Amino acid sequence: MAEPILQVSGLVKHYPLTTGILFKKQVGAVKAVDGVDFELEQGETLGIVGESGCGKSTVAKMLVNLEKPTAGSIKYKGEDITTLSGKALRTVRRNIQMVFQDPYTSLNPRMTVGDIIGEPYDIHPEVAPKGDRRRKVQELLDVVGLNPEYINRYPHQFSGGQRQRIGIARGLALRPEIIVADEPVSALDVSIQAQVINLLDRLQNDFDLSYIFIAHDLSIVRHISDRVGVMYLGRIVEIGKDAEIYDHPTHPYTQALLSAVPLPDPEARENRERIILAGDVPSPTNIPSGCRFRTRCWKAQDRCVHEVPLLAVPPHLRLLEGPQAHDSACHFAEEKQVVPAEEPE
Ligand SMILES: Nc1ncnc2c1ncn2[C@@H]1O[C@H](COP(=O)(O)OP(=O)(O)OP(=O)(O)O)[C@@H](O)[C@H]1O
Numbered sequence: 001m002a003e004p005i006l007q008v009s010g011l012v013k014h015y016p017l018t019t020g021i022l023f024k025k026q027v028g029a030v031k032a033v034d035g036v037d038f039e040l041e042q043g044e045t046l047g048i049v050g051e052s053g054c055g056k057s058t059v060a061k062m063l064v065n066l067e068k069p070t071a072g073s074i075k076y077k078g079e080d081i082t083t084l085s086g087k088a089l090r091t092v093r094r095n096i097q098m099v100f101q102d103p104y105t106s107l108n109p110r111m112t113v114g115d116i117i118g119e120p121y122d123i124h125p126e127v128a129p130k131g132d133r134r135r136k137v138q139e140l141l142d143v144v145g146l147n148p149e150y151i152n153r154y155p156h157q158f159s160g161g162q163r164q165r166i167g168i169a170r171g172l173a174l175r176p177e178i179i180v181a182d183e184p185v186s187a188l189d190v191s192i193q194a195q196v197i198n199l200l201d202r203l204q205n206d207f208d209l210s211y212i213f214i215a216h217d218l219s220i221v222r223h224i225s226d227r228v229g230v231m232y233l234g235r236i237v238e239i240g241k242d243a244e245i246y247d248h249p250t251h252p253y254t255q256a257l258l259s260a261v262p263l264p265d266p267e268a269r270e271n272r273e274r275i276i277l278a279g280d281v282p283s284p285t286n287i288p289s290g291c292r293f294r295t296r297c298w299k300a301q302d303r304c305v306h307e308v309p310l311l312a313v314p315p316h317l318r319l320l321e322g323p324q325a326h327d328s329a330c331h332f333a334e335e336k337q338v339v340p341a342e343e344p345e
């Protein structure tokens with residue numbers, strides 16, 4: 001098998017908590033990301049889901065070098081990019097681009113659409129020399145389904161969905177290989193979400209892109225992801241192929257999340273069991289010992305307090321070799337079908 005385009009291992013981001021004004025003293029840390037591992041194959045889409053505050057955006061920012069990891073490595077085509085600097089770093093950054101969540105605040109209101117989309121060329125003039133920029137930007141507008149004549153308009157003259165298309169065009173400007181999309185449709189109306197997801201799908205084929213697609217809701221990533229990773233309190237707790245996670249989840253947290261996704265079919269809705277989790281998500285400054293999910297898990301036992309479950313295929317599922325045998329960080333992982341399986345298309 002070919003080498004993954006991205007390999008993330010032991011990725012950590014801790015923000016220090018300090019007291020004192022003149023003499024700062026560290027009294028703890030916000031463990032925003034606390035040991036994340038995953039791989040991204042060339043051309044695939046990895047969905048990352050989890051509740052608000054579990055560390056999704058922090059992972060995304062480290063991938064595009066907007067944040068420096070506290071520990072761990074991010075290998076792009078086999079090379080650790082967390083230690084690069086200068087020209088080597090700029091080349092890598094060009095190949096890994098981000099699309100942001102909120103198309104209302106992520107576009108500068110005082111810049112024209114042409115300047116917004118063409119801004120990355122200031123840092124990478126080798127991709128589009130000055131005389132060629134206008135044409136390149138118009139091409140990009142066309143690619144994302146906007147009229148190239150809109151090049152001199154301002155962001156407020158566009159709808160939310162159109163603004164996200166502008167954000168995507170900007171992400172594509174440097175012809176990257178990887179796009180990290182941080183909740184790219186969460187701020188949009190449901191009716192517009194599908195259009196933007198279809199656009200991302202088409203662009204993936206046209207430009208041979210690999211995607212990290214972040215969402216807080218499992219239902220959004222279902223149709224675009226080849227694999228899905230579920231995050232809880234700074235870690236991935238379950239990861240696998242899309243059907244493994246949706247139809248054969250083995251981690252109690254994934255099962256709880258799935259029990260809450262909206263289902264269009266009233267009969268399926270009726271037959272599905274809702275799993276209501278006890279309590280709130282613990283603070284990332286004070287992560288529970290053992291299994292970090294244990295304070296909300298209905299299956300928690302003594303072992304869960306003392307022993308950290310590793311993200312791997314659980315030994316008791318390994319022999320089964322079926323779709324339930326995928327990575328799940330739970331001592332008592334077992335399959336539970338929460339949502340009635342979809343009919344094969
Ligand atoms: N610069 C920072 N300093 C201190 N804490 C931070 C910083 N940035 C993020 N955090 C904290 O780290 C944790 C993870 O934040 P992050 O934004 O990555 O979560 P998220 O999963 O993207 O959430 P959301 O779904 O709300 O976007 C949160 O508790 C957040 O408050």
Ligand code: SF4
Nearest residue numbers: 291294297304330331
């Ligand atoms: S290890 Fe224990 S607490 Fe953690 S998810 Fe599994 S059963 Fe629940």
Ligand SMILES: [Mg+2]
Nearest residue numbers: 056057058182
């Ligand atoms: Mg976020």
